[in-house]
Amino acid sequence: MTDKTIDKRKQSLPLLVGKLAGLAVVMFGFGYLLVPLYDKFCEVTGLGGRTGDAVVEETLSSEIDYSRTVLVHFDSNVNSSLPWEFRPTEVMMEVHPGKLYETTYYARNQSDQPVVAQAVPSVAPGQASLYFNKTECFCFTEQLLRAGESQDMPVRFIVDPNLPDRVDMVTLSYIIYHNEEATAVLAAAD
Numbered sequence: 001m002t003d004k005t006i007d008k009r010k011q012s013l014p015l016l017v018g019k020l021a022g023l024a025v026v027m028f029g030f031g032y033l034l035v036p037l038y039d040k041f042c043e044v045t046g047l048g049g050r051t052g053d054a055v056v057e058e059t060l061s062s063e064i065d066y067s068r069t070v071l072v073h074f075d076s077n078v079n080s081s082l083p084w085e086f087r088p089t090e091v092m093m094e095v096h097p098g099k100l101y102e103t104t105y106y107a108r109n110q111s112d113q114p115v116v117a118q119a120v121p122s123v124a125p126g127q128a129s130l131y132f133n134k135t136e137c138f139c140f141t142e143q144l145l146r147a148g149e150s151q152d153m154p155v156r157f158i159v160d161p162n163l164p165d166r167v168d169m170v171t172l173s174y175i176i177y178h179n180e181e182a183t184a185v186l187a188a189a190d
Contacts, residue, residue, distance in 0.1 A: 064098040065161045071095075072159070075173035076105060082178035083111035084145070089152065097161040100135065104152040105174065109145035116144050116182035124171040131160035132170055139174065142182050 072095055074088035085108040095101050109115050119139040123129040138153035145151060159170065 063161065064096050066096050068097055068161075068165075069094045070097060070159050070163065070167070071169040072101075072157075073169060073171040074103060074105075075171055077173065077175045079175065079177040081180070082117055082176060083115065084109055084117060084176065085150075086174075086176050095159055097159045097163055100156060100158050102136075102154055102156045104154050105138065106150065106152055107143065107145060107176070108150035109147060112147045114144060114146045114183070114186055116142050116179045116186060117176050118142050118179045118182075119174045119176040122173050122175075124173065125167065128163060128167050128170045131163040131167075132172065133158050133160060142179055143176075144182075144186065 072093045074091055074093070076086050076088055078084055078086045085106070087106055089104045089106055093101065093103060105119075107117075119137075121134070121137065121139050123132045134155060134157045136154055136156040138155065143151075143153065155172070157172070163170075
């Protein structure tokens, strides 16, 4: 290799490092924005089974449709890193669209340490997610259970009377995750 070739490579190295650093910043920014963009997309389109966040007053002022019932199936899943038992207290509930209902999910920390968790809801079929409105849900906040502690966590919901007639069953499913960051903060504070 000649001295001229070595000099060219030395001159192009800072440019290459700059380009790679810029690419890393762009990739980080894209990754950082991906979750909020996906959430907004799901909220607008109803895809991904995200539940509707309609104004509760509007839904409550609707008339209850006693001529129709919808079967709501409750489901739960626990992320493998979370040492909790987590299940619905009722598996099925028959509801009238427009009427406010409440059910609970049971959670128990099976570890010998306090653990913070966060639940993520989804609704199936996807088109029904726009018509399933939660007025109170444990998924809105982080959940802390001390070692061996158990708790019934309420969910209040309304199935909108405008749910298409062809939909006669809706599944409300939760995946509950270990919030390792919040658990670590709690452990450091104790």
